[in-house]
Amino acid sequence: MNMVKWVVAFMVIEETFGIVCWFCSWQVTLFFLSDLKNSSMADSVGTRLYSCFKCQNHLARHDDIVSKNFQSRSGRAFLFSHVMNIVLGPKQERQLITGLHTIVDVYCNDCGEILGWKYEKAYEESQRYKEGKFILEKYKIDMEN
Numbered sequence: 317m318n319m320v321k322w323v324v325a326f327m328v329i330e331e332t333f334g335i336v337c338w339f340c341s342w343q344v345t346l347f348f349l350s351d352l353k354n355s356s357m358a359d360s361v362g363t364r365l366y367s368c369f370k371c372q373n374h375l376a377r378h379d380d381i382v383s384k385n386f387q388s389r390s391g392r393a394f395l396f397s398h399v400m401n402i403v404l405g406p407k408q409e410r411q412l413i414t415g416l417h418t419i420v421d422v423y424c425n426d427c428g429e430i431l432g433w434k435y436e437k438a439y440e441e442s443q444r445y446k447e448g449k450f451i452l453e454k455y456k457i458d459m460e461n
């Protein structure tokens with residue numbers, strides 16, 4: 317990062333005295349290029365979406381995955397901090413492997429397919445981090461790029 321300070325210092329000197337250094341303009345171009353590269357990479361990761369396997373309705377962003385290591389009765393499931401374009405069912409108490417929880421079922425708001433559930437309340441202290449988060453079953457979602 318010292319390099320950056322030096323370049324900035326040179327640029328200030330150039331600005332002040334009206335001189336142009338080839339090295340600085342080259343550095344500036346490199347910085348712009350790396351910025352451009354980073355931001356386009358961030359964009360492509362940020363826009364990776366999961367959608368409904370039946371109707372391709374967008375459901376969640378890859379960035380909102382909290383954990384990929386959840387298990388449901390039908391197989392693997394992902395825990396998300398946010399999901400969209402869904403409808404919630406009525407609250408119900410459910411005894412899960414990790415204890416008693418109040419959950420609501422999660423449905424696609426387009427095709428009505430049941431996709432997973434939302435944790436409304438966890439009774440075990442160690443499970444509280446799941447409250448307000450969503451489980452989507454892996455086989456019910458497709459990843460888009």
Ligand SMILES: [Zn+2]
Pocket residue numbers: 368369370371372373424425426427428429
């Ligand atoms: Zn759907």
